[in-house]
Amino acid sequence: MIRLVREIGAATVRFVEELGQLGVFAGAIVRSTVSPPVRVRLFVAELFKLGVLSLIIVCVCGLAVGMVLSLQGYNTLVRFGAEESLGAVVGLSLVRELGPVLTALLTTGRAGSATAAEIGTMVATEQLDGLRMMSVDPIDLVVTPKALAMIVVMPLLSALFIVSGLAGGYLVGVEMMGVDSGNYVSSLRASIDFYDDVAGSLLKALVFGMLTGLIATHRGYTCTPNSAGVSAATTSTVVVGSVSILISDYFITALWGV
Numbered sequence: 001m002i003r004l005v006r007e008i009g010a011a012t013v014r015f016v017e018e019l020g021q022l023g024v025f026a027g028a029i030v031r032s033t034v035s036p037p038v039r040v041r042l043f044v045a046e047l048f049k050l051g052v053l054s055l056i057i058v059c060v061c062g063l064a065v066g067m068v069l070s071l072q073g074y075n076t077l078v079r080f081g082a083e084e085s086l087g088a089v090v091g092l093s094l095v096r097e098l099g100p101v102l103t104a105l106l107t108t109g110r111a112g113s114a115t116a117a118e119i120g121t122m123v124a125t126e127q128l129d130g131l132r133m134m135s136v137d138p139i140d141l142v143v144t145p146k147a148l149a150m151i152v153v154m155p156l157l158s159a160l161f162i163v164s165g166l167a168g169g170y171l172v173g174v175e176m177m178g179v180d181s182g183n184y185v186s187s188l189r190a191s192i193d194f195y196d197d198v199a200g201s202l203l204k205a206l207v208f209g210m211l212t213g214l215i216a217t218h219r220g221y222t223c224t225p226n227s228a229g230v231s232a233a234t235t236s237t238v239v240v241g242s243v244s245i246l247i248s249d250y251f252i253t254a255l256w257g258v
Contacts, residue, residue, distance in 0.1 A: 028143075086169070151213055
């Protein structure tokens with residue numbers, strides 16, 4: 001019993017210490033953001049790597065999710081004679097929940113892991129130590145552009161996911177299942193409110209982008225300087241990032257009501 005209490009206490013202390021380190025790391029990123037110089041070129045390059053290179057997977061997955069959601073929704077609604085509400089079901093599901101959450105999980109698996117691996121490789125090859133030797137802050141030059149780019153691209157990718165999902169839902173519901181296009185679009189427009197639905201979805205995506213960018217850069221920056229450490233940092237980025245996204249999604253939904 002004493003051993004169990006000791007292990008629980010040690011795990012709690014490690015968790016609190018890691019939260020403190022993450023908070024200090026986030027403060028360093030914020031301080032670097034508001035301090036000159038502004039790394040515009042590096043920021044734009046990260047926007048391309050994290051955002052543009054993720055477009056295909058996000059749009060294809062959004063299209064597939066919308067098609068499956070429309071098919072399942074139609075098969076359920078037709079039992080009650082409410083197939084004209086298919087647009088509302090697909091739209092609310094994508095905008096309020098599936099769009100930001102699935103986009104964040106996909107982006108964490110592709111862009112977040114790549115970010116952690118890139119920074120971890122720089123740690124293992126002592127590139128960050130070389131920057132410090134030249135009096136260049138690695139957080140300002142390497143970490144901050146990646147974290148800010150992740151925050152910016154996440155809402156944009158989420159919007160593209162939702163648009164692709166709505167297109168997939170329309171394709172299956174209207175073109176394949178024969179739902180009236182006017183009923184589909186009118187139910188979709190009538191059910192979605194900007195403040196409650198769209199703004200809440202963008203808020204979720206923004207928070208998920210902050211979490212993903214912070215966790216990916218921190219895991220890479222603090223990894224053990226060898227190949228095993230880089231691998232562990234990449235894996236832990238995906239695991240911790242995904243769990244953090246799902247937990248924060250619950251709290252945002254409970255507080256915002258979306």
